[in-house]
Amino acid sequence: MQMLYFISLLIPLFTPTTALPSGPDPPVQARPPSGTVDHLNAYCQMSLYNDGHRSGESWSGWPLSYSIDDKDVFNYDAGLNNQCVNIFELNPRLTNAISSFVVTGWCECEFFGRLECQEPLFAAFNREDGSLWDRKSGYYNPDDTIESYRCWYTQREQDFDFCTVTWQGVDPWSFREVHQAKQVVWETGPRWQDVIERRDIGECRTLPDKDSEEWQAISSIVINGCTCNLYSEENCVGEGLGSFGNSGNVIVKDDFSPVFFEKGIKSYMCFFPVGIPTAVRTDFDIGGKPGMPPEVRMGWVRD
Template identity: 65%
Template structure:
């Protein structure tokens, strides 16, 4: 009898020892690619690469992130290291900096070849505003967007469709425009000839020479005003030699001799202009050759 009871209990227990059916495994294949994230680093917001800076409070205050929203490398050299995986990709702010940036953004800068839209919710939902070549340190004055941004997305654009024309205005000085102040040669402004170059779409990226640069009667340049475009300046003809700086944006930038002595005598000999990049802190102030504001692009120089 005890043996029968043992056999009977073993029969009841056997189903529990039977193997459990295994669900069908998914087909083998590569792991899904990791979602790309923009590299961070130190930027100057003055060149054409897409660049962004975000601050919890005012610039340099609180949690922050600075980098290249559309670049694959934190050190872009010649050209724009565009990463297609980052184009139009949603990025949550807490992934860039988990310490107080998301939902507390009050200042930002976006410059270069991109436009960015900011959202009030994660995964780029509930759009707030978009920005192109824009700096805003006072989001706290607009309560409908301050401390609300949770995510953003950027896309590549040069905004060529917004560009119509820009100008580069040169101010020369006469020989008697110099005077000595505390043993240093200074310039008496606005006494020399003024001339202007209109940069339309056909002249974008084309090297330009200063007229009569090698003439004996050539005098120094006291200032250059760049309106509505960005220009690189060079020490030799054909946009060769030493680069003397890049100036200009969608607004107005005045470069005076006091900024660099290279604007005198042995200075600029050629320049090349591009679509505007950077932040237009000052509105355009285009002047014609007579010094009158509001020069139309059709004026013959």
Template identity: 30%
Template sequence: MAGWSHEEGYSKKPCREIVGPDRVAFDGPYCLVGLWKNGYQLLDRDSWTGWALGKPELDGDLHSYWNNIRDNNNGLSGQCNNLKDLNGNLPRQLSSFQVTGYCECEFFADEDCHPKSFRFSAYNREDAAMWRNGKDDNMIQSIKCKYAESWGGVEGFTVTFVDNKTARRDDQVGRLGPIPEGVALQGTWSPDVLRAHDSRKCLKVGHPDVASGNFRVTDVTVVHATCHFYLDENCNEQGGGMENSLFTLASMGKVEWVDPDGGDARGKSIRSYKCFPSYNIAWHPQSQDILKYIQKKIRAPA
């Protein structure tokens, strides 16, 4: 059976080989899969970590990379991979996993990804202790992944910008000085709930004081989406495109950014943003109340 190669996967070698500049983090849009015999251990020989749909060349043409992944030009999407080909210690020993990025992976009890042996699927999901969560521990022998984007059944999201100058810490006051007279002490701006069809559009920070500089973003909160933030009004940075955003917030739950300089550093110039379906594990899940609120708003007549 053909399996993920050295070029396509990050490495067929144990996870302990991923060190130094080659060490990877489970926090990006590229389909990254980690498989462990017993918990997330960097030095664990009984593990495999790899790019299931192809290794991104971060210094190359990322647009071509995404086109290849979506169109399955490299044939990796939907390809069955036997765990024994990744690490001989993993079949029927898998107890921990992580899947992040724009992909969904299916796990099977047999060696050939037969539909009747299907156990579960994972989209930006992790389980460090499968023995505590159901009957799939020490059962898995094969896996296959495919490109996927998902709103998780809630096709909406929120983005909130806050100018909270009264929240300066003592060290910020010492470096930045007191709050200028005549400047609004506090402000919050949000377009309320955005719908899935608003994603991939360039959206402007619509607070009326943005242009004058009197609304300086100190905090940004994103719920249920991945958003890129830009300095101009057209979602462009030097070098162009979404890959050159000022910063990115991504989570299946809730994620926040706080300007370390209280809005006088990067935050003061945020003018636009562009959002996409969520990726990344929701380490800090949003409450069900806000998800129900989003769902209610998007179901209401426009």
């Protein structure tokens, strides 16, 4: 069932690149604020279009409010939680004209075929649909029928069992002197997997023996089933190196950014997944328990 769940979410979108926000609630907003969104982080974000695949007349914004502060603050407005919003109040041209949408972040949104959230159609959580006209089932077709919606804060904890973060290091003998400079040859090296259960969510973590030579360089990180903030400082402090991962599979490679990997990753913190996955998880063994993903190069395993 878990694999079917992830397969059903296979719609391409970028991997998260900004830190997951956390902090106090914002002031109450009368209506959800509109603006340019990126669908890359934990803020509840929505985009509606009258054409397919993010095109045509549109509305984008934050159904549960947002932050205008320089700090990463998840602004959850209780006044907007579960509030019914009629589409014509966002953009009159979208009433009975929505053909595609994107909903991401720590929220779930339900869409309705009549005003004032009557006649439920469907709900969405970290999901994109670029062609509602293809969703016809019998007489039911949600294309050009949406008149209202409501969103509520959730991280869908009930869907989370575990996630894994798998690290691929570099063998000590892969370091060599080239023109009197220390270079790294990306060969088979140590690998280590961190299994993160529900009780571990939001906990600052680090690699074992992180100061040993074989972990001075990391060739890849494979994240399955969660979103993780990576830090170049101890104790998960500082601005961080960004957020990566979702409910599917994400591979962060050494060629993502040379500067990124040269800084070194000293700590990390993982959360319930956000964003839309582009690939199914690869860390399940035959029994559905954590397994080493095949993307990690075969080598010796660090216990």
